[in-house]
Amino acid sequence: MSDALLVGATGLVGSMVAAQYPAEKLAILARRSPVVGVAGPGWRVAPVDQWCAVVAQERPQVLISCLGTTIRAAGSQAAFRAVDHDLVLAVAGAARRAGARRMIAVSSVGASSASRNFYLRTKGEVEDALRALDFDCLDLLRPGLLTGDRQGPLRIGERLAAIAAPFTDAALHGGLRRYRSIPAQTVAAAIVALSSERGPGVYIHENDDIRALAD
Template identity: 50%
Template sequence: MSDAEPVPLLLVGATGLIGSAVIEATATADVQLAALARREIAMPAGARLEMLVADPAQWPAAIVRARPATLAIALGTTIKAVGGDARAFRAVDHDLVIACARAAREAGARQAILVSSAGADAASRNFYLSVKGETEAAINKLGFARVDILRPGMLIGPRTGPSRPAERAGQILSPLIDLFLRGSLARYRSVPARAVAAAILALAGAEGRGRHVHYPADIHSLSRRVLTLKATYRAP
């Protein structure tokens, strides 16, 4: 990629559950996507994108060179994955996310799309949710013309890496649990990673300005735009 060719959409977090779903969607979705990761990854059949590989410390520089119009961030870890180290968790879910977003904004990006979490709140007593809320607030201050924040509940989809029995049990039970999440609690409902990925593609390049928060019902509505197009594309 040359400096004269800015990318319409750059994805950070390509190896995770949602990032993998975004990449898979490129097989049929009409989107120009570049994905940034720390290592080469196996591509799903038919995937169409440009893969950028760099050490995370060099991601901001890589983003500046790519000059994306829209930056989508599906980057995150868990406390367990970093051995219970709160600082290591924050270094990924806050510091690295903000460094990438700041680089994109300085390179001229108009829009940022952030995958956050249901219940994200900088004032929360829950460490995970407070970090997610602080990250949202920091991105809002970077000066993007438009910021889209996706707040899904539990993500449904096949995970790679170490087994997570509790999370697997939660995925199995989520359809039943969702039945009881009504009214204001509906924003905590589970969402398939595939739907979040489709919502990202639907939002990329969206017109309008300001901060837009999307809850599970919104994510499903957005995703139908892309998934319907995919079904049409596949039709004989």
């Protein structure tokens, strides 16, 4: 039985969680290892269609999901939904059936199943479905624009937004602070902090709360 199982470890936030989390307490499930042909300690490398079986075998106490892509990177809305909705819920359901009592998931600022925006509506639908799985404790992180050195293909829109972030952030006050940019490193640190014992319930963490947790 793993203390915690991380999915999405090859992404921006997930890779930083993997680097910060105590290695002896974390298993990582991915389609590929960080070094081609070499899976480091704790890594479980398997095709996506085998992930639920791996989760059932691992029986983690805590599931951490940093899974996520963009519609542009995925190629279509359907392909995006297959990852950000279907895969997240499949792994979460497998973990819950295997006895996981807690889940920590990275969502997005503005997530709502009632949103007219496809991306935000999908994120909101995932949050609603995760609540229905009835984890003892569910932590949903809703960061703003993530900044940091991302591996893989360049995302032009995100790079331009990151360059403009210091100026746009300065204009966001009060309730709009949650839309400010936030370093992926900070989000990862908050996830590691959240993995310690917490009381039951569903918790929503937006930018200010994420920063406080990281500190």
